[in-house]
Amino acid sequence: MGGPWLRDIPLLMNVDYASIAPLVSSSEQKGTVMMVVFQDAAGGDPVQASAPLQRGKDLAGATRATAQRKLLSHLGFAISRAVNSALGDVNILSKMAGSQARSAVQSLSSAIDSKYSDKEKQAAILQAFRSVADRFSWDGDAWVLSSAAAVPQGPFHEQLDSAPIHQRADLGVLARMLVELAGADGDVGEDEREFLGTFLPPDMGVDALIDGPALSDADLRSVSEGAVRESMLMLAWGLAFCDDELAKEEQETCRRFARGLGVSVARGKAMRNAAAGFVLEHGFAEAWSGGVADEALREEALSAADRLGLPRPVAQRIESQYKRRHGIS
Secondary structure: OOOOHHHHHHOHOOOOHHHHHHEEEEEEEEEEEEEEEEOOOOOOOEEEEEEEEEOOOOOOOOOOHHHHHHHHHHHHHHHHHHHHHHHHOHHHHHHHHHHHHHHHHHHHHHHHHHHHHHHHHHHHHHHHHHHHHHHHEEOOEEEEEEEEEOOOOOOOHHHHOOOOOHHHHHHHHHHHHHHHHHOOOOOEEEEEEEHHOOOOOOOOHHHHHHHHOOOOOHHHHOOOOHHHHHHHHHHHHHHOOOOOOOOOHHHHHHHHHHHHOOOOHHHHHHHHHHHHHHHHHHHHHHOHHHOOOOHHHHHHHHHHHHHHOOHHHHHHHHHHHHHOOOOOO
């Protein structure tokens, strides 16, 4: 039987757009990703989320996004949340590049908007809500923000909340780290390009970063002192783990970043595990969707833990923590 959260609301898979529409404070399309801010009627803290827009996917559901695209979407928004202090709200990103770039961004947004129907956008907003549904509870009439104390977010989000990227120069280094990592196996794919576009401002072009020089140790040492360096390393490991398999080249690239950033071996391992836990938790979210385990998906998640280098007891602890956050017993 489910915990209190599940007893008080319909199964998450049965949540419909009409029930969450009052929560949508703002929504914006960035490329093929829908960025959403949810806020309840009581004016609680805004909750940001994102989901990929999918062709032919309306509210009835259609082809599921690949696991990698889902993870890249979640990771991209996590980075966006971590860099908000440096860049401002996602709705004003285009203001940073001046009037000419702003016009170009607006024209591009209009062209992209025409590709997706209202139903496809609503489906993405609904998917975005499902990714943060543990932050809300159903009071019988509407969704309301749950007590923050009752919903611990785990080490990945705790790290980003405690050490976000405040400086624009640090964001530039992070972007170059992620571009270099995305191309560590020889090519930067379309999914990775879209992922980078979810958090970079218009004047930091993805192609220019891809064609730019490799990061030097001096570049890495230029990053602001303190825990922000650990956050950047953790995000790099997160991107590496979004692949089905962690390539040797990606591992070595992350280790070189750790050395250049001056992150200790112990803290580097902690950041690696936090990123692996972030990825694994999304596997358990699929397995426990609706509050009842799909044993086949659960076994897939546990097998993924082996590929991520997480011992089985650690994976089971991550699963238990996920269930507690979602009120699943």
